[in-house]
Amino acid sequence: MSNQVRPVTADGIEEFDNALPRWWVWLFKFTVLFAVVYMAWGHVFGGESIQQEYVREVAASEKFAELPDNEGHENHHGHESDESAALLAAMGDQKSIAAGKDVYTTNCSPCHGSGGEGTVGPNLTDKFWIHGGKPGQIERTISDGVLEKGMPAWKPILGEEKVRQLVAYVITLKGSNPQNPKAPQGNPEP
Template sequence: MFTKAVPVETEEDILMDHDYDGIKELDNALPPWWKYGFYITIGVAFIYLLNFHVFGIGLNPTEEYSAEMESARIKKEKYEASNKDRIDEKNVPMAAADGIQAGKILFEANCVACHLSDGGGSVGPNLTDDYWLHKGSLNDIYNTIKVGYPDKGMQSWSGQFTPKQISYLSSYIKTLRGTKPAAPKAQQGEFYVDEVVATDSASVIKPDSGKVAKPDTAAIIKK
């Protein structure tokens, strides 16, 4: 039923009249399941041809990808619209005066052991100059506080501080840049400036661009 194989007793009836080094061939019929499966694939291929290449009803893989990406974008926008206060390392806002003051309190309670009260640096790096180990944008500072760099002695503070508190602390650290500590630690890391974008009327700063410039930059603009 499934193979239509000829019984061994009657194999001589389907023995073909050629051999290869004594090896002979039987003219067995293809198994029905194989033939029907082949016919089904032909039918599926025909439907596929009509669907995608004749009538254009279905979406090809590229169109499916684009549709899924658009759906994901819409979901992301809805989520962000309903979570406007959500803060992560991609959208850290510069805090207002009260937030910066809150960040200062956090800094003085938790960070002075490594960075000193004026941010000049001790075990940790100097936070007042233009050199940063992990870039110096507000988003970068937030990420450094959040995830830490244990191999360099910087622990993660995500378990102790809320995202809002980390944003306040990041904003306060940002205000230390350009100040004059009593005993500043030597420069560490790469020279960093916020990106400057030229416009028709003036130049404006993009605060979280993450650009790294060389020390011979013509103009250094500090926030």
């Protein structure tokens, strides 16, 4: 800053070639460093992407919108299936399906069979559903259970994410033709 010099003249325009203020230079260096760190975090070290952030926020807002709902959650029949963004994201996602399979084997196979063929609980591999076979309907059945019929409510036990993983896995069982299938219950669905 001290080297105040004579103006430089170019094409008749005079300008000083003063040193930039130190704070400005540091600010500039900081932005460059910040960009490098931010890019590494976002693209290399698994920071949350904007897609993931979007899915998380939509799920949060839908959870909020669901809270006091005058239909209540008792009526499982005839409910429009309402798939949340988070549920849709889990559908077909290999990680979710694999995680769902683990959770299923531990918690569900005693009543639904290791291959979903049905024992105490209904067959989950056929196209017959008592409470609806759309992802949103299956999510609701697993979350809230059917207590009077012996199907526990799993959301309080496993949490929402594991329930979504279970839905992702259960959907893959459809049409898998396991051994010793239990007779169909409920209504056929396409």
